[in-house]
Amino acid sequence: MLNKKLRLGLLLGSLDVPWWTYDAIRRIAQAEAGEIVLIVLTEAAETPQGAWRAALYPIFDRVDRKLFARKPDPFAVKNLSELLAGAPILKITPGETLDESDLEIIRNSRLDILLKFGRENLNLSGANLARYGAWFYRHGDERAERKGPPGFWEAAEYWPETTSAVVAAGGIFPRPRVLFRSHFVTYPLSPARHRSYYFWALTPFLARQIALLHRIGEEEFLKKTEHYNLPPARVGEYETPSNLQTLAAVFKLTLRLIRETARRVLYPDRWFLLFSLENETPPNFNKFVKLIPPKGKFWADPHAVRVNGNYYIFIEEFAHARRKGHISVIEMDGQGNYKPPVKILEKDYHLSYPFVFERDGKFYMVPESGANQTIDLYECAEFPRRWVFKRRLMENVSAADATLLRHDGKWWMFAALAENEAAVPNFELFLFYTDDLLAGKWTPHPRNPVVSDVKRARPAGSFFFRDGKLFRPSQDCSRGYGYGFDLNEIEVLSETEYREKRTTSVRPDWDKRLAGTHTFASCGDLTVIDALQRAPIIG
Structure with a gap:
């Protein structure tokens, strides 16, 4: 210094x-x-x-x-x-x-x-x-x-x-x-x-x-x-x-x-889900089962937990008629049989990206509430359908897709954040930490933003371990919102340093009808992602 x-x-x-x-x-x-x-x-x-x-x-x-x-x-x-x-x-x-x-x-x-x-x-x-x-x-x-x-x-x-x-x-x-x-x-x-x-x-x-x-x-x-x-390669003047x-x-x-304009009117965006219980590495997305929402809705941002042998997939359910999303849950058994989504959390502003996690026998959720300029924590009062507001983690922030991690005795929060409200919170990843999830103050990491690149900053799902290594899913928004996602191995995470390296890139190239995929969830044998298809409004 x-x-x-x-x-x-x-x-x-x-x-x-x-x-x-x-x-x-x-x-x-x-x-x-x-x-x-x-x-x-x-x-x-x-x-x-x-x-x-x-x-x-x-x-x-x-x-x-x-x-x-x-x-x-x-x-x-x-x-x-x-x-x-x-x-x-x-x-x-x-x-x-x-x-x-x-x-x-x-x-x-x-x-x-x-x-x-x-x-x-x-x-x-x-x-x-x-x-x-x-x-x-x-x-x-x-x-x-x-x-x-x-x-x-x-x-x-x-x-x-x-x-x-x-x-x-x-x-x-x-x-x-x-x-x-x-x-x-x-x-x-x-x-x-x-x-x-x-x-x-x-x-x-x-x-x-x-x-x-x-x-x-x-x-x-x-x-x-x-x-x-x-040294770069020159591309012209x-x-x-x-x-x-x-x-x-x-x-x-x-x-x-x-x-x-014509595309948005005639072929509106429709996000849907794909899942597999094969637990393959790498996954073969051509073999994934599709979960298609009814007309007038889309399903996106899946996060999954497993309780008593069943999987619970928490999603953003967006209703085009209301122009905002709410949080719903899909219950699925170990053979892939599932029930229709049930609405579990709705506000008068848009909600999405329901990051759900378990701590000390209780389930918590941090949905994206960027439309309210807050990052809020909810506690599950009756799993999986009843959730109550627990505390406000941050306010007056333009943040997207906050994702939490318990690591080395601390809580870490990763969020795509725009320091200027007029900017889009897609291109920079900010990191915060605290000792106490329920009462502690979040300290900004001194290296913020720890990632400044629209191709790999925004979170794309929960952290997960594979072969003893910790991974962070991230979005690639360079060709538009939700174009693809990467899996990044976290090499260093401390109060002074952060470093990650990309190990896997997924783009919507396994099906020519797809235009995006931007969330990855892995839980037990279940892998679930979302995908964007532009379906004709008629037919």
Whole structure:
């Protein structure tokens, strides 16, 4: 751990900044790891070259934002004056480099980190203005020298995921170094809505890495971030779309929107269950028995327990007419004979993902209640049908699929969580622990988020042991919500460290009629999963 706060400088084009930038700086200013000791304002306007070649893009962008952008708008202008009151300001007018006199003033501030927002054309890699160089966001995949608008090409070309990174240049880094990288799902119908989601999601990244450096020190920080810098394969270069490219993108996005609208009307999503009592490793999903819900409903998120030789499969039962889900249970004997689902828990908000577990002879449930912005614990008063509220584990959180584990004398909670409510809680996994499930306070893990990747963050079912090893199921949402799931072996779980490795990947490729599978449950000889099929509304 470093002995004193890190000395931070901000490089800004103006004190009027986009809201997402304001939020990122607010997190930095309010944290304990550093203090802002200098603000450098570079108020020169950048003159676009060949603007006539890209004249259509700004028109498209305005229309796209008007029709599809989500509120709150990450690009609404906010002023930093009050937040940064008291910090000295240096005003400069640079070209592509800074004057030597300005450089000397910045060096005399003895900065540890210079945080750069905007001014992508300003090269600071050799200036040595701060011990750890200039840190900045890189929007898009660093394997391409991206000059075009963030999020546009990913949406227009329908890339499954979008990348964002924190990069350092200068100081102790002779070459640009990636300090953190995350992957988000791409919203394929609108670049503006896509940006709304992922710009809100990335605002905590800089503050997290500053806190990590302060907490573990320089040597450990360099080790922890080394894996982000494996040499990538280049995939091409992108610029602001030309008029022809903008027209092509409008055509593709419009056609995609029409197709998706028609698909949702004519072929609505229908989740159903598949199970097997063969206890095969790996399972042969072609041999699984299907449990098909009646029209107007779907069944998903199975969790299973075994009591007195019978299996009880707890599920989300979603009624399309009511536009919300409740929790039901299916009773099944050891030969696979089952009864229709029975409703056991319903609220005036959506419930799903009924994580059920047993402790000290009692059964408990943590259903997802993200619509209520809570994580709640229920106790079973009469198994399996009557459940009573026990305690609120967390509130005012945008969380999905909380899954608990008893391990090494502690309770651990894994949940997909969005630090900004406007972001989607699919791409980051947060970990918490407590000594007392029924009365204890949940402590956030210092490595949070322990996973930051839409392909493997969100929980996909209960933990299980196999051959003495502990596994965590996780969802792959990179090609859409619930596209597939992985089984990950947990290698390290402690109050200071977490590490897992993927051992098995399951995608809906055993049946061409399927579009997703996103929950895995294993209990005794029973294996049960869910699957997504888009069935015609007629027929």
